Amino acid sequence: MVPFKAPNRLVPFLRSLPRWRQPPGLSLSYRFISGASPNILMEVVKATLKRASAAHDSVAIRAENNCYSYTQLVSTACNICDQLCSSNLSNTECRDRTSLHTNTESKNLHGARVGILARPSAEFVAGILGTWLSGGVAVPLALSYPETELLHVMNDSDISIVLSTQEHQELMEKVTSKCSSNFSLLPSVETAGNEEIHFISNMIDKMNESRQIEGEDPALILYTSGTTGKPKGVVHTHKGILSQRWRESYPADGSKSDNAITLFTGVPTMYTRLLQGYETMEPDLKTASAFAASQLRLMMCGSSALPYPVMKHWEEITGHRLLERYGMTEFVMALSNPLHGTRKAGTVGQPLPRVEVKIVGEDGTISDGVGELCVRSPSQFKEYWKQPKVTQESFIDGGFFKTGDTVMVDEDGYYIILGRSNADIMKVGGYKLSALEIEAVILEHPSVSECCILGMQDEDYGEVVCAIIVPVEDVKKVIGLEELQKWSKERLAPYKIPTKLFIWDAIPRNAMGKVNKKELKKLLQH
Numbered sequence: 119m120v121p122f123k124a125p126n127r128l129v130p131f132l133r134s135l136p137r138w139r140q141p142p143g144l145s146l147s148y149r150f151i152s153g154a155s156p157n158i159l160m161e162v163v164k165a166t167l168k169r170a171s172a173a174h175d176s177v178a179i180r181a182e183n184n185c186y187s188y189t190q191l192v193s194t195a196c197n198i199c200d201q202l203c204s205s206n207l208s209n210t211e212c213r214d215r216t217s218l219h220t221n222t223e224s225k226n227l228h229g230a231r232v233g234i235l236a237r238p239s240a241e242f243v244a245g246i247l248g249t250w251l252s253g254g255v256a257v258p259l260a261l262s263y264p265e266t267e268l269l270h271v272m273n274d275s276d277i278s279i280v281l282s283t284q285e286h287q288e289l290m291e292k293v294t295s296k297c298s299s300n301f302s303l304l305p306s307v308e309t310a311g312n313e314e315i316h317f318i319s320n321m322i323d324k325m326n327e328s329r330q331i332e333g334e335d336p337a338l339i340l341y342t343s344g345t346t347g348k349p350k351g352v353v354h355t356h357k358g359i360l361s362q363r364w365r366e367s368y369p370a371d372g373s374k375s376d377n378a379i380t381l382f383t384g385v386p387t388m389y390t391r392l393l394q395g396y397e398t399m400e401p402d403l404k405t406a407s408a409f410a411a412s413q414l415r416l417m418m419c420g421s422s423a424l425p426y427p428v429m430k431h432w433e434e435i436t437g438h439r440l441l442e443r444y445g446m447t448e449f450v451m452a453l454s455n456p457l458h459g460t461r462k463a464g465t466v467g468q469p470l471p472r473v474e475v476k477i478v479g480e481d482g483t484i485s486d487g488v489g490e491l492c493v494r495s496p497s498q499f500k501e502y503w504k505q506p507k508v509t510q511e512s513f514i515d516g517g518f519f520k521t522g523d524t525v526m527v528d529e530d531g532y533y534i535i536l537g538r539s540n541a542d543i544m545k546v547g548g549y550k551l552s553a554l555e556i557e558a559v560i561l562e563h564p565s566v567s568e569c570c571i572l573g574m575q576d577e578d579y580g581e582v583v584c585a586i587i588v589p590v591e592d593v594k595k596v597i598g599l600e601e602l603q604k605w606s607k608e609r610l611a612p613y614k615i616p617t618k619l620f621i622w623d624a625i626p627r628n629a630m631g632k633v634n635k636k637e638l639k640k641l642l643q644h
């Protein structure tokens with residue numbers, strides 16, 4: 119459980135990266151400059167540059183046992199910017215290819231898309247910064263994507279150039295050649311000298327004068343996980359990213375060193391895997407791992423429902439009650455259990471500051487019961503890339519985004535995610551059932567390791583409740599349908615009890631550890 123290295127003070131732009139870009143192994147520290155006006159060139163980049171200038175030696179990123187200073191990060195980003203602006207981009211109006219060092223304003227990719235494929239590393243962060251410096255729009259590419267998925271994202275977002283590291287060079291050269299984009303190696307982040315420090319302060323002056331990029335301009339295109347269909351490109355603006363800036367929430371009381379790792383965030387599958395790893399450890403390693411985890415300030419979880427047994431087990435071992443929250447690629451975070459106060463299992467807490475929510479019933483009216491969650495937030499995306507119709511259909515009056523998730527609010531005002539309206543809400547003989555509710559109950563069974571509930575088509579009932587179960591390893595007796603029904607009967611209403619059961623070795627999951635239920639249904643129905 120120990121090997122994760124997590125951010126202690128997060129640089130805000132990293133918060134905007136997809137969660138598969140923030141796994142264990144990457145940590146960074148941050149002290150941010152506040153009070154900047156929101157409508158000038160790339161506030162996040164500027165703040166990082168300022169930080170580099172004011173405290174060039176302080177650690178910006180820790181990854182894979184190395185520390186990288188702000189100066190190292192920024193000077194590499196500047197090199198990348200140079201590299202991008204001097205590359206021969208086929209579909210980019212790169213007006214001027216003069217050196218960035220001599221003329222910042224004339225260098226601009228004018229919103230050309232730059233794909234970035236690299237492990238979570240200083241190079242990845244420098245790639246994002248360098249892209250923004252050059253006036254490009256960053257499109258992070260998932261390492262786990264097979265070639266077809268990469269091609270979908272690259273063609274869809276019309277990527278001009280892909281930045282990647284040597285280890286992925288062969289693959290990416292092949293893929294880029296198939297979609298007529300260019301390939302370029304990301305330089306490694308290395309030590310910078312005093313000249314660079316001088317250069318950085320010049321850069322800040324130049325950027326302060328510049329008005330090339332406005333807050334409303336696209337900064338990032340994040341592709342959704344593709345749990346419910348082909349991944350869509352979610353366009354985030356510079357202004358939207360800025361609105362996620364973390365305040366100085368970590369008190370500078372000297373109780374922790376600057377380099378202390380204090381925070382970890384993961385998806386439920388990561389915690390499940392960490393717990394599985396923990397179970398196989400020798401006692402000494404178990405103790406050391408549990409202690410190290412207990413020293414963190416905060417541990418969070420999101421992206422799909424956190425099974426209660428995982429939450430409970432994690433708390434028993436590390437002392438951390440996981441803070442569960444709810445977000446989407448489209449607006450990053452919206453609902454969260456509190457930092458201080460009660461973290462209620464099975465809920466995702468309440469709206470974060472400046473986030474407004476509505477629950478809309480099937481008849482389109484505002485409901486205080488069960489309905490679709492609609493969200494309006496300052497960190498909201500601008501549009502789906504090249505999908506104006508889908509974008510338009512995704513909002514209701516007043517600019518509230520339709521999440522497609524069915525929710526309800528409990529007696530304390532905490533939100534409960536009942537699931538994706540089109541995949542997790544089953545219609546069984548006139549009842550509407552939440553697959554997530556049933557999964558949560560079955561996961562409590564001691565011989566169940568993973569569970570997925572699906573509504574399978576049925577002539578009589580419309581749908582019937584079907585369970586796919588992965589048994590815990592070395593279980594003496596694999597659970598059968600009879601035992602499953604007995605367990606469920608004591609905990610669920612009769613119409614929620616599964617009537618079909620599949621026992622599998624593993625449940626297929628995407629890069630985010632999520633199950634594509636639509637695909638699974640198709641598979642099972644054939």
Ligand SMILES: Nc1ncnc2c1ncn2[C@@H]1O[C@H](COP(=O)(O)OP(=O)(O)OP(=O)(O)O)[C@@H](O)[C@H]1O
Nearest residue numbers: 342343344345346421422423443444445446447535
């Ligand atoms: N804490 C949570 N509990 C339950 N579900 C969650 C939680 N956090 C996020 N989700 C689910 O994840 C969804 C957002 O995921 P994301 O933006 O990564 O794309 P995706 O929905 O998985 O993929 P796609 O949009 O391509 O189908 C939410 O709409 C919600 O269904």
